[in-house]
Amino acid sequence: MSDLTQTTAVPKRDRSARAENWARAFYRFRQSWLSLIGLAIVVTLIVLAVIAPWIVPHPDHVAGTTNTGFRFQPPSAAAWFGTNELGQDVFSLVLVGARVSLFSAMVVIALAIVIGTLVGAIAGYFGGWIDEILMRFTDLLLTIPSLILAMAVAAALGTGVWNMIIAITVTWWPAYARLVRGEVLVKKQEQFVVASVALGAGWPRILGLHILPNIVSPLVVKASLDMGFAILTVASLGFVGIGVKPPTPEWGTLLSGARAYMPDYWWTAVAPGTAIFLAVLAFNLLGDGLRDVLDPKARR
Amino acid sequence: MSFLRIENVSKVFPGARQGLFGRAEGFRALDDVSLSIPRGASFGLVGESGSGKTTLTRCILRLETLSAGKIWFDGTDLHQLPPQAMRRLRSRLQIVFQDPYASLDPRMTIHDIIAEPMVIHADTMPLSARQRTERVLELLLQVGLRSEHLFRYPHEFSGGQRQRIGIARALAAKPEFLILDEPTSALDVSVQADVLNLLHRLQDELGLTYFFISHDLGVVRYVCDDVAVIWRGKLVEQGPVERIFDSPQNDYTRMLLDAMPDPDPDLSPFRRAQTTGEIA
Numbered sequence: 005m006s007d008l009t010q011t012t013a014v015p016k017r018d019r020s021a022r023a024e025n026w027a028r029a030f031y032r033f034r035q036s037w038l039s040l041i042g043l044a045i046v047v048t049l050i051v052l053a054v055i056a057p058w059i060v061p062h063p064d065h066v067a068g069t070t071n072t073g074f075r076f077q078p079p080s081a082a083a084w085f086g087t088n089e090l091g092q093d094v095f096s097l098v099l100v101g102a103r104v105s106l107f108s109a110m111v112v113i114a115l116a117i118v119i120g121t122l123v124g125a126i127a128g129y130f131g132g133w134i135d136e137i138l139m140r141f142t143d144l145l146l147t148i149p150s151l152i153l154a155m156a157v158a159a160a161l162g163t164g165v166w167n168m169i170i171a172i173t174v175t176w177w178p179a180y181a182r183l184v185r186g187e188v189l190v191k192k193q194e195q196f197v198v199a200s201v202a203l204g205a206g207w208p209r210i211l212g213l214h215i216l217p218n219i220v221s222p223l224v225v226k227a228s229l230d231m232g233f234a235i236l237t238v239a240s241l242g243f244v245g246i247g248v249k250p251p252t253p254e255w256g257t258l259l260s261g262a263r264a265y266m267p268d269y270w271w272t273a274v275a276p277g278t279a280i281f282l283a284v285l286a287f288n289l290l291g292d293g294l295r296d297v298l299d300p301k302a303r304r
Numbered sequence: 305m306s307f308l309r310i311e312n313v314s315k316v317f318p319g320a321r322q323g324l325f326g327r328a329e330g331f332r333a334l335d336d337v338s339l340s341i342p343r344g345a346s347f348g349l350v351g352e353s354g355s356g357k358t359t360l361t362r363c364i365l366r367l368e369t370l371s372a373g374k375i376w377f378d379g380t381d382l383h384q385l386p387p388q389a390m391r392r393l394r395s396r397l398q399i400v401f402q403d404p405y406a407s408l409d410p411r412m413t414i415h416d417i418i419a420e421p422m423v424i425h426a427d428t429m430p431l432s433a434r435q436r437t438e439r440v441l442e443l444l445l446q447v448g449l450r451s452e453h454l455f456r457y458p459h460e461f462s463g464g465q466r467q468r469i470g471i472a473r474a475l476a477a478k479p480e481f482l483i484l485d486e487p488t489s490a491l492d493v494s495v496q497a498d499v500l501n502l503l504h505r506l507q508d509e510l511g512l513t514y515f516f517i518s519h520d521l522g523v524v525r526y527v528c529d530d531v532a533v534i535w536r537g538k539l540v541e542q543g544p545v546e547r548i549f550d551s552p553q554n555d556y557t558r559m560l561l562d563a564m565p566d567p568d569p570d571l572s573p574f575r576r577a578q579t580t581g582e583i584a
Contacts, residue, residue, distance in 0.1 A: 195406040196407050198401075198407075199401060199407050199473070200409075202394060202399050203394060203398075203424050203425075203477060204390075204394035204395060205424050206424075209424070213412075214409050217411045218410065218411055
């Protein structure tokens with residue numbers, strides 16, 4: 005080791021490897037124009053939702069102002085998606101409605117991932133009776149339909165965005181817990197995990213540093229595929245009237261309000277309906293694209 | 305005085321549950337195994353797949369519990385040690401795995417992989433981040449890799465290079481005893497020789513004790529001083545390498561040696577008279 009002294013200068017951290025991985029992943033993602041469209045719509049929707057209150061033509065309508073003189077105007081240059089029964093601009097309502105729909109769906113998914121990962125990782129890693137108890141509880145929750153539970157929660161605690169989010173999350177995290185538990189069981193047997201045990205690493209280190217980072221891919225794929233379904237669930241709850249209270253625009257609520265005026269004033273229903281359709285489709289396309297990138301084996 | 309002593313170790317894996325209370329008969333992976341390895345030696349363990357070689361290493365590392373027997377490491381009973389003391393002792397007892405593709409975390413850089421033992425054992429190896437990096441670099445050069453490899457990921461390396469990384473990780477814990485679980489069987493023949501020479505050199509430099517597991521008799525003969533032959537969980541024969549190779553006493557050992565390929569085609573087992581058939 006005599007010649008070491010000349011060469012022991014620590015080299016610069018070489019970022020090229022990671023950058024190259026990203027470039028390769030994006031290349032594979034680009035191979036499917038459907039996933040690119042999905043990504044484009046998702047990004048557009050999120051950007052529009054964030055800046056909606058400042059760009060809509062009639063922010064006052066969103067706040068609840070009515071203009072009954074102009075009720076049920078068909079789509080025109082002045083009101084792109086027409087006006088509703090209160091003379092409000094449907095375009096403004098739908099755009100601002102994206103905020104509640106996307107936000108609640110994202111929070112539901114995020115909470116489901118956090119709770120599901122926690123429960124699933126502990127159950128999978130420790131096994132034995134801890135696993136039994138946690139997973140039987142998870143199975144129990146899986147049997148509850150989310151819509152029915154949301155109605156029960158709304159009846160007990162009243163309607164509202166957060167009550168709705170909690171109700172959906174309660175029935176959603178078990179799916180993530182099962183996924184994570186299965187992945188942890190597999191990774192636990194991997195040799196690099198055994199190596200870490202042999203080195204004397206404690207369980208927080210093994211779980212947090214070796215196992216969880218290696219199961220991110222299936223989680224991301226499931227989350228992006230679930231986003232569409234979460235948006236749909238939020239809209240369904242709005243539609244049956246137990247999601248968001250009417251002055252706040254939300255796609256499901258808008259659709260529900262428009263139901264009474266079909267088919268004569270079709271535009272009041274078409275606009276929020278199209279928004280839901282687009283969002284769900286876009287997230288599913290994006291999810292498929294991500295799956296192709298992160299989990300090439302599952303490719304069609 | 306032996307460094308590692310295995311005394312009458314048995315390991316029985318429980319059978320499948322049958323009905324409410326019944327169990328199928330268990331599988332006896334290790335049956336009354338005893339061996340003793342002196343400090344600084346290279347001890348070989350030879351046996352076919354499924355003979356219990358890997359189970360024995362897992363028992364030594366206390367990744368499995370013993371059904372019977374004791375394992376003494378430098379005078380301490382490994383399986384009686386409280387968890388904290390065991391955790392500290394693990395740095396002295398390291399392993400290099402067979403499969404260099406599966407034994408490195410794909411999401412960590414080489415630096416983080418090799419530095420991990422020092423982070424885990426920071427209480428006994430107090431090093432600053434800077435000192436750790438320097439030590440990683442030193443280890444990297446010691447196993448024949450270059451400094452520009454420091455921040456790359458495992459998938460960018462060949463099998464032989466990965467095995468070197470695995471060796472560097474094991475050495476980072478400053479072990480005295482190294483279990484080599486078929487360290488060359490997943491590698492090309494030309495790379496095998498490099499890795500074996502590296503292991504040889506490291507043993508001289510660091511005074512390590514090797515427990516070398518293999519099914520490749522040529523490799524064992526090259527590396528080891530003593531050798532034990534394991535068959536279906538039992539040690540059928542053990543002794544100095546020369547004696548086992550030149551005058552094997554056990555039928556199974558003889559069969560293994562006869563199956564050894566020889567570089568000389570005239571000595572090929574296909575031309576030689578079939579000396580042994582099935583043994584049971």
